[in-house]
Amino acid sequence: MIRTIAHRLVGMLVVMLIVVTIVFVIVRVTPGDPAAVMLGPDATQADIAALRAQLGLDRPLLVQYGQYLADVVRGDFGRSIFLDQPVLTALADRAEPTFFLTLFSLLIAVAIALPIGIYAAYRRGSLFDQAATTLAMLAASIPSFWLGLILIQFFAVRLGWFPASGYGGPGASFAERLGHLVLPAVALGIVSSALIIRFTRASMLDVLGDDYVRTARSKGMSETRVVVRHALKNALIPILTVVGLTAALLISGAVVTETVFSLPGVGNLVVNAVLRRDYPVIQGALLVVAGLYVLINFAIDMLYILVDPRVRT
Structure with a gap:
């Protein structure tokens, strides 16, 4: 049984790593500059450059990925551009x-x-x-x-x-x-x-x-x-x-x-974030929902062990 639980935990970590990587890549491969999209057509080049620096988009891609991964592990999903508060706080409030x-x-x-x-x-x-x-x-x-x-x-x-x-x-x-x-x-x-x-x-x-x-x-x-x-x-x-x-x-x-x-709720927050191009909120919501998917599947696997003794071996 311990081996089964250990395999499930390792699988959870692998899935979450893949999800974090996909979320990171999606924002970077989206056509256009994310900073310019978030600020809108009236933004100046100075404003776009400042936001790119704030989001770390002016760094090399591997450095951005390493920093993003480290922030996620610490529970730091960034800061909402329009709400001006941490993403986790915005999600928790809703x-x-x-x-x-x-x-x-x-x-x-x-x-x-x-x-x-x-x-x-x-x-x-x-x-x-x-x-x-x-x-x-x-x-x-x-x-x-x-x-x-x-x-x-x-x-x-x-x-x-x-x-x-x-x-x-x-x-x-x-x-x-x-x-x-x-x-x-x-x-x-x-x-x-x-x-x-x-x-x-x-x-x-x-x-x-x-x-x-x-x-x-x-x-x-x-x-x-x-x-x-x-x-x-x-x-x-x-x-x-x-x-x-x-x-x-x-x-x-x-x-x-x-x-x-x-x-x-969180769904309404995500809809507004998509309309406003608030990428930190969208990324954070995707990670939280993916994490809940993984946790629910892990809980179901644990229920399998209780319901069917054959799964314990």
């Missing part, structure tokens, strides 16, 4: 809405998908199974921003049950802020549940016909115990995989949803 939006969306997706996927596999070929498969395909084809607009129109504008946008004022309570996350979390959760439904159904179908399931039934066990304790337990690895991938996708998918609902 992390709360994105974190809770991702968490609630994932909980909604799992709460919808697991029961439907399990029961659809158990009732294979039935009307419920066909309806579940159809709804999963429909949900997968719906853009989250379109569903978000529909939810705003019905539940916020017509019924007035939830706020249409924002995250509450500076003095808003935690409960009030959570109320602002209901509609975007539902929109993301419904769309994300489609993939989990399909994987859960397929994984359960693979194990429901195995010998140990038939043996459990022949011993007189209840169907609930057979399905949950025996079949679901052995079908968990692919389900955990798709849940982990869904969590990672929700982090990046929150960009559009946060824009639709005007949530002051």
Whole structure:
């Protein structure tokens, strides 16, 4: 088990090194001078030269890469040009809405998908199974921003049950802020549940016909115990995989949803950074999102060890 964990940690470091290198190269190979792009067409040559010196773009490429790598290791992702604050500070200030939006969306997706996927596999070929498969395909084809607009129109504008946008004022309570996350979390959760439904159904179908399931039934066990304790337990690895991938996708998918609902999260920050050509913020956000992807995959690998003893060897 220790060897498995060590291999995963080494893999994480290699992936992050590749990501840091790609992020570094992307800015350098982008057509045009990054400093000139950030300052706009009205900038003077003196302003561009000063910004290039501030960003270290006037140094040799290998020196820039070494300095950038050292800064990332220290947790220094640079300073936002337009916000005039460290990139990590800007990301941390906007992390709360994105974190809770991702968490609630994932909980909604799992709460919808697991029961439907399990029961659809158990009732294979039935009307419920066909309806579940159809709804999963429909949900997968719906853009989250379109569903978000529909939810705003019905539940916020017509019924007035939830706020249409924002995250509450500076003095808003935690409960009030959570109320602002209901509609975007539902929109993301419904769309994300489609993939989990399909994987859960397929994984359960693979194990429901195995010998140990038939043996459990022949011993007189209840169907609930057979399905949950025996079949679901052995079908968990692919389900955990798709849940982990869904969590990672929700982090990046929150960009559009946060824009639709005007949530002051990391996604909204990235959109504004792209529009303003604030490269330090874009680079920092890419590294943070990539790091979260890697951490989520590592957590899923650790869950594999707990769920399946064969992975420990």
